[in-house]
Amino acid sequence: MSAVRPAHFPPVREGAPLVVFDFDHTLYDGDSGSHLFAWLIKRSWWRMALALLIAPVAGPMVAWLPTRRRGISAFVWIGTVGLSRARGLDAMIDRYVALHTAQIRARLLPIALDVLHRHRVQGDRVVVATGAPPELARAILAFVAHEDVPVVGTLVGPRLGALAARRHCHSDMKMTMLREVGFDAPVEIAYSDSSADLPLLKAARAPVVVNPKAGRVDMFRRVLPPGTPILNWGCPGRAGDPVAPAEL
Template sequence: MTTSYPVPRDDAQLVVFDFDHTLYDGDSGSHLFAWLIKRNPLRMLAALLITPLFGPLVAMLPTRRFGISGYVWIATFGLHKAREFNSIIDQYVLKHEPEIRSKLLPHALGVFAAHRRAGDRVVVATGAPPELARAILAFVAHQGVPVIGSEVGPRLGAVGATRHCHNEEKMRMLRERGYCDIAIAYSDSTADLPLLKAARAPVVVNPKHSRVEYFRKVLPAGTPILNWGCVGRGGDPLAN
């Protein structure tokens, strides 16, 4: 049964959600690219060969994006258009529906739905491919929500990010699409500090334990730091 939500008014408050570790328990893009690699023995071999070089790069924040790009190139080699890549994403999501559904965080989805029922302008802004977030949200009757994500295109015989929806770039991409006056923002990551600081009411959800105190220092006093059901992550637990 399809859930019906009111159409937000132009003056409705703007609410922005991150996706990974906020609505979804984990890194949805990594799960996709791991599947693409594991289903092909040659891709698996190539990934193993580059791991001594690229593995340490992924482990360090300043070089993480470059390290991940090596695995993304292996995972998508032979694809030449964003349309082809999106078709693969849709196949992946349908094939793994039960597993993906289990990673959607029920409390997070409840907050997400409550904003939509209230008539708020709800937007998802994610570093993942936008088609991936759209396809996953469609499982839980949240199709139609605007999704801004990393843009992809041809790259050296494969598909790669041509514009990464991350950090300050995420804010630029939101503004370009007219999402400027942010009332509430939800995210787990210090990479989203520009987003959280831009919001009148930032909410940190499911942060790494090691980043909780940092969030308390750099965000306004009293900013909620919550755990919405991500095991192994920080934040105040949900009330029973």
């Protein structure tokens, strides 16, 4: 991915506010990790058969927060049998992004990228925190969107001849992992679609809900400060007040 030249922005100014973006359904229309691991599984018939076999158990686990990490790990394991190190997955991620550039570019949300650019032009301290593997979001942003923004994401490690999620960058753990890598200043603005990111949104001085599921809007209005923006950045099938590029 180093052949792609990132966009140039002013350096982060001293004392700049910390701005945190989620990735899936915030900058990217969909679940980027699911798209990656579906591709990894579809590489061979036996991976597909095994995924179908475990889906009745692992699928509901992914949908339920307390068991989500275990459910995701099961599918990650199937997709990565034969890989024993995280850098092997990084190489597969780079290949996946290179092979699917057009499709990925179509899923990046232009309004979201405009907001990201605005913060970087202002010299804000911007970081993407995602439940996907960090190399995936990093590669998409660098190769497709020409962005070099820092990314914190789910860490994987060896397990039974494959890889599995070792630390899932999700819910409270997302805040922990941000602090561990030096993003320990108070969060000024946080952008996310997900109720799993309530710890992040509640920690932010100015939370912004973007592209939420329609069934979650009332909950966000109830638990977040009055007047919290609930916006739609052009993500089909999601709720929120529509935002046009000219409004940014």
